[in-house]
Amino acid sequence: MKKTALTTDEIVVWHREVCRVNDWLVISGDLPMERSEAIEKLEEWIAAGVTDIVDVRGEWSDQELVARYAPEIRYHYLGTHDDGTSQDPVWFYRGLSALHEALTHPGANVMVHCHMGVNRGPSMALAFLLDQGWDVVAALDAIRAARPIAGVIYARDAVRSVGRAKAKDAATIARELAEIDEWFELNQIDISTIIRRIRQAS
Numbered sequence: 001m002k003k004t005a006l007t008t009d010e011i012v013v014w015h016r017e018v019c020r021v022n023d024w025l026v027i028s029g030d031l032p033m034e035r036s037e038a039i040e041k042l043e044e045w046i047a048a049g050v051t052d053i054v055d056v057r058g059e060w061s062d063q064e065l066v067a068r069y070a071p072e073i074r075y076h077y078l079g080t081h082d083d084g085t086s087q088d089p090v091w092f093y094r095g096l097s098a099l100h101e102a103l104t105h106p107g108a109n110v111m112v113h114c115h116m117g118v119n120r121g122p123s124m125a126l127a128f129l130l131d132q133g134w135d136v137v138a139a140l141d142a143i144r145a146a147r148p149i150a151g152v153i154y155a156r157d158a159v160r161s162v163g164r165a166k167a168k169d170a171a172t173i174a175r176e177l178a179e180i181d182e183w184f185e186l187n188q189i190d191i192s193t194i195i196r197r198i199r200q201a202s
Contacts, residue, residue, distance in 0.1 A: 012201040018048045019147040029117035052102040054112040056120045087154045092161035095124045116198050123154035130162040136176045151191040
């Protein structure tokens with residue numbers, strides 16, 4: 001079992017770090033609450049080439065701020081909970097629809113984020129990669145390599161939802177779920193500590 005330990009300072013830095021997964025997908029935490037800091041971070045997103053924001057927080061939206069300061073960015077609001085239970089397939093389907101719309105535009109760069117960039121955003125990012133034909137283990141590896149604090153706790157929901165959307169057979173979905181379980185066993189991180197330290201710093 002490989003368990004990755006991060007210092008408090010590292011966790012706090014990763015919270016709002018722009019993490020590039022591939023040439024069209026980036027993940028992060030959300031924009032800061034303080035307006036000037038939010039605008040500064042938004043400018044960093046623009047510099048990273050972000051053309052589309054997929055915001056999956058049920059508790060907040062920056063749609064008005066982005067419309068005012070970066071009207072060229074397409075904003076897709078897909079708010080959901082983060083109670084650790086499961087995510088509805090409809091939520092993933094809405095995310096895939098936003099992704100497909102974004103990718104019709106040349107040079108699209110999609111930023112998917114939640115509040116901390118630990119669970120909801122990375123889980124939707126996993127669904128995006130699976131939708132585009134990635135192997136589940138390769139996708140998880142890419143997300144964790146780009147963002148070491150990514151917990152991706154809704155990964156099983158992502159696999160089931162994308163599997164159904166792609167009309168995968170039950171055996172294939174079962175195999176991918178088993179691969180997820182093995183991956184998490186081999187790549188554990190302390191999600192509770194990560195969340196606690198981000199909350200303390202905020």
